[in-house]
Amino acid sequence: MTDYNNYLKNDNPVDEFASWFKEALEVEDNGSYFTLSTLAADGGVNARTLLLKSVVDKKLLFFTNYDSVKGSEIEANDKVSMTFFWNKLGKQVRIRGAATKASKQTSMDYFKSRGFESQVASYISDQSSPVDSREILENEFAIARDKFKEEGVPYPEKWGGYLVDPYEITFFLYGDHRLNDRFQFIKDNGKWHSKRLYP
Ligand SMILES: Cc1cc2nc3c(=O)[nH]c(=O)nc-3n(C[C@H](O)[C@H](O)[C@H](O)COP(=O)(O)O)c2cc1C
Numbered sequence: 001m002t003d004y005n006n007y008l009k010n011d012n013p014v015d016e017f018a019s020w021f022k023e024a025l026e027v028e029d030n031g032s033y034f035t036l037s038t039l040a041a042d043g044g045v046n047a048r049t050l051l052l053k054s055v056v057d058k059k060l061l062f063f064t065n066y067d068s069v070k071g072s073e074i075e076a077n078d079k080v081s082m083t084f085f086w087n088k089l090g091k092q093v094r095i096r097g098a099a100t101k102a103s104k105q106t107s108m109d110y111f112k113s114r115g116f117e118s119q120v121a122s123y124i125s126d127q128s129s130p131v132d133s134r135e136i137l138e139n140e141f142a143i144a145r146d147k148f149k150e151e152g153v154p155y156p157e158k159w160g161g162y163l164v165d166p167y168e169i170t171f172f173l174y175g176d177h178r179l180n181d182r183f184q185f186i187k188d189n190g191k192w193h194s195k196r197l198y199p
Pocket of ligand 1 (some may be wrong): 033046048049051062068070127
């Protein structure tokens with residue numbers, strides 16, 4: 001095998017990512033933050049910060065509003081890119097993959113596990129749509145909070161998970177003297193191939 005076994009502990013790069021992610025959650029203040037890039041309708045690129053929930057069956061799970069800009073963009077083109085940067089660890093990972101909606105059960109279970117006010121905020125939000133004022137937003141929040149105080153917030157179908165199935169993963173590690181390390185894995189016909197890259 002190649003000379004990067006010193007750095008990478010798993011043969012499967014998604015398992016390797018999962019172990020980096022686990023370490024990041026322990027060491028970093030915000031280890032689950034990542035940038036999700038999507039292809040926009042005008043042919044340009046869009047990107048925003050999200051939270052990664054977990055790695056499930058070699059796929060990366062995050063939650064959002066399906067009717068948001070990113071939701072429409074994924075609907076039109078399921079290819080996304082996810083960028084993680086962990087400052088204390090001196091590591092970066094770029095993942096390219098195809099996104100599909102998680103099962104409704106997965107989304108409902110996670111929705112119910114969130115705090116009451118987070119549930120209310122997701123319920124009332126028409127994420128990425130214009131809202132005329134902060135006051136309108138706060139009113140909608142207050143009305144829903146009172147309404148669902150006793151009975152709980154119903155699961156909003158517009159909200160749920162996406163699972164990203166990676167086909168390319170690039171690991172980056174800080175090295176001494178700015179001589180960093182990069183290892184790229186590309187999936188071809190179900191099999192991962194790897195190479196070292198100039199950093
Ligand atoms: C630190 C941080 C974490 C965020 N996490 C999420 C998230 O997990 N899901 C989400 O839908 N939006 C999250 N957001 C908001 C998104 O960055 C973005 O503004 C929103 O999803 C709308 O994006 P869109 O219009 O491109 O669809 C987060 C923002 C920040 C700053």
